[in-house]
Structures are given as structure tokens and as C-alpha cells.
Amino acid sequence: MKFLDQAKIYVKSGAGGAGCLSFRREKFIEFGGPDGGDGGRGGDVVALCVDGLNTLVDYRFQQHFKAKTGMHGMGQNRAGGKGADAVLKVPVGTQIFDAETEELLADLTEVGQSVRLAKGGNGGFGNAHFKTSTNQAPRRVNSGQPSEERTLYLVLKLIADAGLVGLPNAGKSTFLATVTSAKPKIADYPFSTLHPQLGVVASDGTEFVLADIPGLIEGAHEGHGLGDHFLGHIERCRVLLHLVDAGCDHAGETYKTVRRELEAYDAGLPEKPEIVALSKVDTVDAETLKTQMARLKRAAKKTPLRLSAATHENVDEVLRALRAAIAAAEKAETPVAEVVAWHP
Structure with a gap:
């Protein structure tokens, strides 16, 4: 399945149904009076966060989503039914x-969260609604309220506890495949990961999610290489693991190159806790x-x-360091309950 983390869509809610103009007509009933029912409410457009999805590829082939119009009112005081909602998973x-x-309209970070993106129009009143003591036969009805329409951007930012950063071929995918069940592409020739990968690390009885993103190169914030677009997937990470290839020309300069790209992207990445590791140490001499x-x-x-x-x-040492940094970050995020002194 192709990975897609951005999509542009058009949504339109349902218009409300019109009220009905009707009078009761039955044999032997001289003054039947108005009996036009109200129109039904139009459907909403709702986004629902579900489990089992990790890409927005469904919105590549369908970009228009419209809820159903409410049914019109009918005689005999029959109200129209509500239009069906359009649910975006x-x-x-x-x-x-x-x-x-x-x-930003919504940030869906938990399964089951939902948000209404376009509200359906209310149904119009039938003429039975306007009957009064002085107006026994109203011929007035309302049309339903119009629908709402808007164009939206969907942006997926993966949720992980730790994120891997570094230049291409720094060993990030190999590390992910070693400590998780993820199966990123790995080969004995140089190439870069093209799509973010997630894996669950099980270590010492605890679990955390590790994210691997495509490697950065110098000038990525200016669009060079794959750009820095994928850095959005580690914005939610609590800690970064920065891998530097031991076989590069200069480990210090390589580290600074990636840090400059993180600072150019910003979004709080430069301030995140960082663990630095020299990778592929088996490929160089002492x-x-x-x-x-x-x-x-x-x-x-x-x-x-x-x-x-x-x-x-x-x-194992790197995993322990990651686990400790994640625990420290979680502790810092947990609000401390304020102790209120008791008074009689």
C-alpha cells in the first residue's frame, strides 16, 4: 500500500429538507386544517479517527465527499427523515x-475521536407549524437551510515515542529492523528510505514506538533531495535518536548538517531531548x-x-537510553496536582 501523508479534499454537508404545504382533506371532516410536516435535517460531514489505518491513500482517488440532503416534509404531519452523514475515516x-x-480545525490523536467538518442544514417548517388561533389555514412554509461546503487539507503526522534522524545511509532502517518487527528495505548498496516507517520496540518488559524517516541532506529545507517534509512525522516524538555513520568523512560536520536542517524546520525539534550515537562502528578500524x-x-x-x-x-544500551529519555519526558509532561490547603 502506498504511503500518503497529505491530501486535499472537498466536503459538502446536506441541505435541509423543505417544509410541506398541505391541508387535511377527508370525507365528513369539514375543517381539516393544515397538516404539512417539517423537512428533515441535512447530513453532516464528520471525520472519525479509526484504528488500522496508517496512510491517507484512500483520499488520493476520491476527493469529494457529500452528505445527503434531508427529506422534504409530507402531508398528514409527516416529517422528513434526516440525511445520511458522510463519515471520513x-x-x-x-x-x-x-x-x-x-x-487548524482538528488534531485527531486517539482512536474514536471525531469532529464535525460541515454542519447539515436544518429542515424547513411545514404549514402546520404556523397555525395560530387567528390564522387557521396558513399557506406559509420554509425551505430548508442551505448546506455548508469547504476545502480541507488532511495532514498525517505519525505518533511515535522516539524518532530516528540522520543523513541517508546512517543505519536508521537497519536499527529499526533490528529492534522491531518492521521490515524496511535494506540492501548492501547505498539508497535512502522513501517513506516513514513505524515499529514497536519491546525492551525489558516495556514497549515504545520508534519512527524512521527518510534521511536528510544539506539544503533539505530548500527542497534538496527529498526535502524536510517528512520531519513532520517526528514532531510528536518525545526524544530523537541521532545516528551518525562512523564511515563518513567527518562525524562532527555530519552531525552539524542534520542539526542545521532541524533548526531550519523548527517546530520544536531542536529543543527535543536528543541521544547521539555513532553507528556502523563495525565498518571502521579502531x-x-x-x-x-x-x-x-x-x-x-x-x-x-x-x-x-x-x-x-x-x-541494548541505546534502547535503555531511549527508554529512560522517554520516561523522563513523560514525567515532565504529567501535570502536578496542586495541593489546596483545607479550610473549615
Whole structure:
């Protein structure tokens, strides 16, 4: 299934049904009076967050969604039925923006959340509604209220506890495949991941979600390479794992390149807790490894971890560091209950 994380759609709610102009006509009933029923309400357009979806590909082939119009009122005081709603099923992490104002309408982060995107029009009153003591035979009815229509942007931002960042071929996909059941494409020749990947890490009796995004290159914020569009998928992460290839020319400069792209994108990414690791340490000799560790330590201003996902070297240590950082971030996000002093 193709991964799609943005879609532009058009939605239109249902118009309300018209009220009915009718009078009771029966044998031996001289003054039947008005009996026109009210029109039914038009259907709404609703977005519903569901489980089992991880892409917006359904909205690539269908972009127009319209709810049903309410039924018109009928004689014998019969009201029209409500029009059917149009329900848009979206994956967890979907944001909905108004295309004209760019206003964020909803951020659906939990299964079962829903939001009304376009309200259906109310049905019109039939002439029975306007009967009064001084107007026993009204010929007045209302048409239903018109529908609402708007153009929307759907943007999917994956929800994960930790995110992998780094240049292409830094070993991110290999690490994801090693610690989770995810199956990203891995080969013995250089290439870059094209679509974000999610995996669930089970470590020491706990679980957390790890996200891998396409690698960044210098100038990604200007559209070079695959751009920095996919950084949106780690905006919700609590911690970043920054992998630097031990076989690159200069580990310090490589680290700074990715950091510059994170700062250019912003959205709070530069301020997130970061764990730095020198990956693919099994591909270089001891002297090169020592030099690269020193360069990376100076650039990151912290001691980096050593990692080789291929040989499982220090994989557990990296997972423990991630788990500790996630726990610390969760603790910081938990609001502390204010203790109110008791008074008689």
C-alpha cells in the first residue's frame, strides 16, 4: 500500500429538507386544517479517527465527499427523515486544516475521536407549524437551510515515542529492523528510505514506538533531495535518536548538517531531548573510530554512544537510553496536582 501523508479534499454537508404545504382533506371532516410536516435535517460531514489505518491513500482517488440532503416534509404531519452523514475515516495523528484560512480545525490523536467538518442544514417548517388561533389555514412554509461546503487539507503526522534522524545511509532502517518487527528495505548498496516507517520496540518488559524517516541532506529545507517534509512525522516524538555513520568523512560536520536542517524546520525539534550515537562502528578500524568519536563529541557537546545494529553491539544500551529519555519526558509532561490547603 502506498504511503500518503497529505491530501486535499472537498466536503459538502446536506441541505435541509423543505417544509410541506398541505391541508387535511377527508370525507365528513369539514375543517381539516393544515397538516404539512417539517423537512428533515441535512447530513453532516464528520471525520472519525479509526484504528488500522496508517496512510491517507484512500483520499488520493476520491476527493469529494457529500452528505445527503434531508427529506422534504409530507402531508398528514409527516416529517422528513434526516440525511445520511458522510463519515471520513482517518488514521491516528491526522490534522485537518481549512484550505483558505489555513486554520487548524482538528488534531485527531486517539482512536474514536471525531469532529464535525460541515454542519447539515436544518429542515424547513411545514404549514402546520404556523397555525395560530387567528390564522387557521396558513399557506406559509420554509425551505430548508442551505448546506455548508469547504476545502480541507488532511495532514498525517505519525505518533511515535522516539524518532530516528540522520543523513541517508546512517543505519536508521537497519536499527529499526533490528529492534522491531518492521521490515524496511535494506540492501548492501547505498539508497535512502522513501517513506516513514513505524515499529514497536519491546525492551525489558516495556514497549515504545520508534519512527524512521527518510534521511536528510544539506539544503533539505530548500527542497534538496527529498526535502524536510517528512520531519513532520517526528514532531510528536518525545526524544530523537541521532545516528551518525562512523564511515563518513567527518562525524562532527555530519552531525552539524542534520542539526542545521532541524533548526531550519523548527517546530520544536531542536529543543527535543536528543541521544547521539555513532553507528556502523563495525565498518571502521579502531583508530578511525577513536577519531570520529572525538569529532562527534566536540560537535554534539556530549559523549556519543557506539552502535552497530548489524552486529548488535551496544543495541541494548541505546534502547535503555531511549527508554529512560522517554520516561523522563513523560514525567515532565504529567501535570502536578496542586495541593489546596483545607479550610473549615
